[in-house]
Amino acid sequence: MVQKLRQEGVPQKQVRELTGISERTTSRIEKEPEVTNADDESFRKSRNLGRPSAVEQYEREIQQWFEEARKLEDGPLQGQEVLARLRAKGYTGGKTAVYELVHRLRPTNPPVPIVRFEGLPGEFSQHDFGQRRVRFADGHIEVVRFFASRLKYSRFVDVQIVDNEQQETVVRCLLRAYEHFGGIPLMSVFDNMSTVVESREIREDGSAKVNWTQRFAQFAIDCGVIPLACWPYRPQQKGSVENLVGFVKDNFFVARTFQDRPDLIAQLQGWVDYVNTERPCDATKEIPLTRLAQESLKVCAHQADTYAFKVSAVVCPTARVHYRGMEYSVPAVAIGQTVTLHLQQQRVAIYLGERLLGEHPRFPENGKSSVLFEHAQELFQYRRGKPYAQRQLLLDLDPMVQPYLTELVHRRPQGWESDVDHMYQLYEQIGRTDFLAALSLATEVRCFGSEYLLAIAEGSQPVLSRS
Known part of the structure; x- marks a missing residue:
């Protein structure tokens, strides 16, 4: 602006009034090369404007650190480690400058093209949680969570509204999805769910090992499910399975109004039926229900309502077992011992080893406790x-x-x-x-x-x- 004003013959005093820049700085700017780029950061660096960063003197040394051989378990060199090394060398500057320099010097791998491949019938299914803020007709705003599943070959979809993203919710939603599909595919693909994947390990040969959570691993064994976990931030591993959660958000929640939660669930069921039975898929150009007949699926040995989710607990001195705010009675002989709760959707059976101690409603009518008459007599x-x-x-x-x-x-x-x-x-x-x-x-x-x-x-x- 200063250069253009001076080229037009505007006096330095008036330039100062228009821009707030002193006459001395205006004189200096007039002598600089003409500005042709709006990138202010590059402009400053090219003219060495501003105070030099205290970390710049370590640039060559940091570059050498990146070239050092590292142990596999240590992972790549991170900004915090670089900052710690610099502090040991006497660096007293800020950490932001160090992180910015690390970001600039970090070696980058060439981009890997995404390999798209079509799954075979009955080969893959995809499962993931999603959520969306919804404003109901009365103005109430609620974060609605859902569990979405889809068969890769046919694009047959199942979506369920859920209250949470806990392990039991994952298991029962999977079983309902398999029931909707008509069976279990060869492999089920999951994103980075903490309720499914406990940790990942990198072996010496560079391959990855996934450690599943114990309860999910037991479910996979019980039902014959072969789980497959996508590596975080690796879309290449997902093949041609599109963003399932995004598909639900963009195609169901957009441009719809809901009276309340039951109305939302009813509309969702109608939408799922529509995309499965009437709407041709954008990827296959076919109706998913038509291709579903070609899916080769295994029969599931369990159902969502009756699958027993096993949890251990210690019997209290009151001869009751506590689980998530509920109390269930057991015989007094079991006080102080560890029992196993077989949690179904609506019932809970309590075992001491192989001995059945009693069966209760999962959610008692009074909302807090269930005491069987035969157990009450002991009191x-x-x-x-x-x-x-x-x-x-x-x-x-x-x-x-x-x-x-x-x-x-x-x-x-x-x-x-x-x-x-x-x-x-x-x-x-x-x-x-x-x-x-x-x-x-x-x-x-x-x-x-x-x-x-x-x-x-x-x-x-x-x-x-x-x-």
């Missing part, structure tokens, strides 16, 4: 503790039980134990749902006592006196 063997054990089990049924028992105990401080015993026997006879319904009605009419609950449960219409 009642001590006479003095039985009323309190029964009372606690009733309290665990639902929060509405607490105000009823509180009122009962205060009204009958000397007789509540008998009431609690009769209430627990009634609960065993009619079950949780009917017991809570009777309790709710008794609370509504302000009748506190086991005799009223029994009358309500039997459907009789006695005159309910207030006690």
